[in-house]
Amino acid sequence: MLKIDNLHVKLEEEDKQILKGLSLEIPAGQVHAIMGPNGSGKSTLSYVLSGRDGYEVTEGSATLDGESLLDMEPEERASAGLFLAFQYPVEIPGVGNMTFLRTAVNAQRKARGEAELSSGDFLKLVRAKAAELQISPEMLKRPVNVGFSGGEKKRNEILQMAMLEPRMCIMDETDSGLDVDAMRLVSDGVNALRSPDRSFLVITHYQRLLNHIQPDVVHIMANGRIVKSGGPELALQVEQEGYGDLLAEVG
Amino acid sequence: MADTAVQAKDHTPTVEGAPKPAGALDARLAALTLPQGGFAAAARRDALTRLQDMGLPGPRDEYWRYTDPRPFNAPQAAAIAVPDGQETPLFDTLDKLTLVFVDGRFDEAASDDLALDGVEILTLAKADGAEWAAELYGKLEAAGQHPVRRPFATLNTAAAPDGLLIRVTGKPSKPIHVVHRRASDGADAMWHHLIRVEPGAELTLLETGMSGARSNSVIEVDLAEGAAFHHVASKRAIEAKVGIGHIFARVAARAQFKSFTLAVNGTMMRNEAVIDIAGDDAVAHIAAAVLGDGGKAPFHQDDTVFITHGAERCESRQVFKKVLKNGAEGVFQGKILVKPGAQKTDGYQISQALLLDERSQFLAKPELEIYADDVKCSHGSTTGAIDDEALFYLRSRGVPRERAIVFLVLSFLADALAEVEDEAIRDCIYERLDVWLTLNAVQ
Ligand SMILES: Nc1ncnc2c1ncn2[C@@H]1O[C@H](COP(=O)(O)OP(=O)(O)OP(=O)(O)O)[C@@H](O)[C@H]1O
Ligand SMILES: [Mg+2]
Numbered sequence: 001m002l003k004i005d006n007l008h009v010k011l012e013e014e015d016k017q018i019l020k021g022l023s024l025e026i027p028a029g030q031v032h033a034i035m036g037p038n039g040s041g042k043s044t045l046s047y048v049l050s051g052r053d054g055y056e057v058t059e060g061s062a063t064l065d066g067e068s069l070l071d072m073e074p075e076e077r078a079s080a081g082l083f084l085a086f087q088y089p090v091e092i093p094g095v096g097n098m099t100f101l102r103t104a105v106n107a108q109r110k111a112r113g114e115a116e117l118s119s120g121d122f123l124k125l126v127r128a129k130a131a132e133l134q135i136s137p138e139m140l141k142r143p144v145n146v147g148f149s150g151g152e153k154k155r156n157e158i159l160q161m162a163m164l165e166p167r168m169c170i171m172d173e174t175d176s177g178l179d180v181d182a183m184r185l186v187s188d189g190v191n192a193l194r195s196p197d198r199s200f201l202v203i204t205h206y207q208r209l210l211n212h213i214q215p216d217v218v219h220i221m222a223n224g225r226i227v228k229s230g231g232p233e234l235a236l237q238v239e240q241e242g243y244g245d246l247l248a249e250v251g
Numbered sequence: 252m253a254d255t256a257v258q259a260k261d262h263t264p265t266v267e268g269a270p271k272p273a274g275a276l277d278a279r280l281a282a283l284t285l286p287q288g289g290f291a292a293a294a295r296r297d298a299l300t301r302l303q304d305m306g307l308p309g310p311r312d313e314y315w316r317y318t319d320p321r322p323f324n325a326p327q328a329a330a331i332a333v334p335d336g337q338e339t340p341l342f343d344t345l346d347k348l349t350l351v352f353v354d355g356r357f358d359e360a361a362s363d364d365l366a367l368d369g370v371e372i373l374t375l376a377k378a379d380g381a382e383w384a385a386e387l388y389g390k391l392e393a394a395g396q397h398p399v400r401r402p403f404a405t406l407n408t409a410a411a412p413d414g415l416l417i418r419v420t421g422k423p424s425k426p427i428h429v430v431h432r433r434a435s436d437g438a439d440a441m442w443h444h445l446i447r448v449e450p451g452a453e454l455t456l457l458e459t460g461m462s463g464a465r466s467n468s469v470i471e472v473d474l475a476e477g478a479a480f481h482h483v484a485s486k487r488a489i490e491a492k493v494g495i496g497h498i499f500a501r502v503a504a505r506a507q508f509k510s511f512t513l514a515v516n517g518t519m520m521r522n523e524a525v526i527d528i529a530g531d532d533a534v535a536h537i538a539a540a541v542l543g544d545g546g547k548a549p550f551h552q553d554d555t556v557f558i559t560h561g562a563e564r565c566e567s568r569q570v571f572k573k574v575l576k577n578g579a580e581g582v583f584q585g586k587i588l589v590k591p592g593a594q595k596t597d598g599y600q601i602s603q604a605l606l607l608d609e610r611s612q613f614l615a616k617p618e619l620e621i622y623a624d625d626v627k628c629s630h631g632s633t634t635g636a637i638d639d640e641a642l643f644y645l646r647s648r649g650v651p652r653e654r655a656i657v658f659l660v661l662s663f664l665a666d667a668l669a670e671v672e673d674e675a676i677r678d679c680i681y682e683r684l685d686v687w688l689t690l691n692a693v694q
Contacts, residue, residue: 075650075652078649
């Protein structure tokens, strides 16, 4: 599904290399987790994949189902099935959550040549999915993320993901800021989306999320590269020992 | 928005010792047919005398520092072709009394009957014997000439041939909607509305469309104790329109004045509002959302506001938002004057511009002048660009770039639009704004 090969990325405005030859492959239906110290480049990777300005790819490639992502506009990547749950979701005052979500859903359907959802159908769908994530109808009506608590913002990201039904879901620290119950809600939401033709890349600092969302593979990222990959036990090792020994071991 | 406070800067070079355009006023008046006789004859004569005394604004006039008065000084309006076909009128879905003006003249045949429970409606061109109107005509305009002169308003009092005289005694069941239309390419439209809202009475006045190739309007609004007046105007000029509009309001105790204008395009537009809060516990809000595109024709739009607090525990609010692109210029001059004794005044003013490119500019001159010690007054002015992070967030959900920018523009304008209290009216404005923004985006 997602194939990243020898990706080198620097900041556009500065001579600062952030990703330094990152390679990663996520087959369809799998869940991969990335852990790594602060500043190792995890968010940068998620931004570069989803098309944020300000980065320059100097080498390497990233493809979704064989199609190069790096030449596409952010909205084209979304329509191609890529989704990023932001580490810091953005507040947009004056734009209703529902209006935004309906526009996004229908823009993607249109871009894929599918029929747009009627407002009735959309409403039914969004209400049902919001209820599962315990997002109140009142929150749906509010402006995008405005006045939402940290945890509510993260739940709103998962609601968007559930509505947009992307095939490649990247979640950047969706668990940080969530209380224990919200963590379960969000995990249930994610698990409900798991399917043979949908993949996940879960960026997290804590092993706990991975108890709820069982990963197939855990990667350790440091200094702009994947330095070690393994099974779920790798996350446990990080949790217990920190990164020190692990990073020393790989040099 | 990435905000940076902007200092007003002088961009109209003034010529030292430039002569006041002597003879300019004579030429201006000579091109007009001044109305004769009728109930307003004395007020018009008085206006003419006052106008002779003040003259037209010259290049060194401080109050015209950011806006070139020449298009308004010129004796003739520059002709502008009337566009084919009219836009679907805004507020079509609302129940209202529709009154049509064509190039500033009341069009009886195209209008509803002048009948609405709780309201008396006459027209300036035909009125006779309305005592309240004879007493009020030109009075608020004249009172609004201090400390700054507004000669085009005085010119209007002297020369406007038509307008509405509205006296509200009750709470009418629906708003009055004034629809402006253009008919002739070179029309120099001038109209003058007089509105008196009696104690405890209420009126909502909607205004849409454009009259004339050039226009000059005055609305005098006299609100008695506990009266309420809601004004919502939407003006979109497809063509290179020149216009100046004035509102003079006197707000008595416990009365509420609320005015919102949506202004889209045009070439040279100036809106002046002069609001005198004269009675305790009164409220005055004035807001505007402006979209300026300098792509097809130069765009210059100026909001000039002067609010005087002359009583205790009154609240005033100014919310001005301008979205500018393709070298468009926006101006805001806003003043709050708190007189001695106007204790517990709550005055708020914000003016903000969203610049969609680097060629566009916003000039703001906020002013506070306070002579009472127990007041709360604040003002702010910012200029910013589209927030890249928000734009990326929207696009990452699949919203195309153009549409995402429309969302962010609506987001920017939201505080001004929120000043429209009536939900049905606000919905109409939002709907139309969306259409205009989408049109603009694809052009
Ligand atoms: N726009 C930018 N300007 C300057 N430095 C940047 C920029 N974007 C990223 N960086 C730097 O790149 C490095 C990687 O940042 P990134 O946010 O990708 O780390 P991360 O792995 O997500 O960290 P965290 O675990 O704290 O979220 C950091 O050193 C960061 O300071
Ligand atoms: Mg990060």
